Amino acid sequence: MTEAIDLTDRPLDLKKTLECGQTFSWRKIREDEKTKYLTVRDRGVLKVWQEGDILYYDNYGKGVEPREVLRLDDDLEEIYGGLEKDGFMERSVLANHGLRIVRDDFFPCLVAYITSAQMQIPRIRRVQRDLERKYGRPLRFGGEEYYEFPEPEKLAEVSEDELKNLSIGYRAKYLKKTAEMVRDGVVSEGELEEMDYLEAREELRKLSGVGNKVADCVLLFSFGFLEAFPIDTWVRKVVKKKYPQLYDKKYNKLSENMREYFGRYAGYAQEYMFYFGRNCEDI
DNA sequence: TGCCAGGAGTTAG
DNA sequence: CTAACTCATGGC
Helix, strand or coil, X not given: CCEEEECCCCCCCHHHHHHCCCXXXXXXXXXXXXXXXXXXXXXXXXXXXEECCEEEEEEEECCCCHHHHCCCCCCHHHHHHHHCCCXXXXXHHHHCCCCXXXXXXXXXXXXXXHHCCCCCHHHHHHHHHHHHHHHCCEEEECCEEEECCCCHHHHHHXXXXXXXXXXXXXXXXXXXXXXXXXXXXXXXXXXXXXXXXXXXXXXXXXXXXXXXHHHHHHHHHCCCCCCCCCCCHHHHHHHHHHCCCCCCCCHHHHHHHHHHHHHHHHHHHHHHHHHHHHHCCCC
C-alpha cells in the first residue's frame, strides 16, 4: 500500500538527491507513467517518487524507512544557515534547494567508491547492478525479482579473475581484499560507528583501495559524518577557483581548511559545491 | 587512434 | 612526507 510523507516543512529534491552522483544504491524506474526510484536493502525493497511537496513510497518486505535513508530529519534550514557564508555558497544552495545527503548501507557504499577510481558515474552504476545480479541474494515481491547487494562474505569468495569480468580492471584485487578484510572483522562497521570522524577515517584507510577520498565518501554517505568533505577532481577545481584562499594541493590540509570554514556541515557544502560546480555555473 | 575518466598503491627522492 | 609512475577498461 502506498504511503505518503508531507514535505512542506522538510524540503526535498528527490531527483537531485538520487541522481547527483553521491549514491549508487538506487535505480531509476518508470512505473505508471511516473519516474520512481528503487532501492533494495535489509531484505526489503523501497520505491519512492515525489509529486510537489509529497513523497510517496511503497515498501515490500521488511520496511525500509524513507525518513532514514533520505535523511529527511536533517534540518536543511539550520544547515543552510551555517553554510551561507559567501555568495557562491548562497547561489549553490538556492539553485539546489532540497538536495540532501543520503544514508546508504556501509558495504555497498564502500564497494561503489572503491570501484569509482578513474571511472565515470554510469559505469559505476553498472558495476553495482552487475554485482547485485551476479552475487546478491534474490528477493521476490509481487512477481518481480530484486537483488540485494552481496554481503562481504559472498564477494570475498569470488576470484579476482571473475571480478575482472565485470570490467573493473585493476580494482578487482582491491575489491576482493577489502571484502575479505570486512568479512574477517579487520575493520568493523560497529567499531567505526563508535569512533569520531578523524579516527574513523584512519581506520577505513586500512582497507585496500581506500584512501582519503573514498574514506570521506563512505563516512559522509554511509556513517553520516556530516563534517566529512570528500575532495574529488571536480570539487578540487571548484575550491581552487572559488575559494583560492582556502586551497591547498594536499588533501588533508585542503579538507581541514574546508571543515574549518564551513563547520560541522561541511559535507553538505561539498554536496552543493559539487553539484553546482558541475552542472550550474562555469568555473 | 589516442586520450582520459569523480584515485590508490608503490617506489624513489 | 611528497612527487612521479603505474594500474585495466570503456567511451568518445
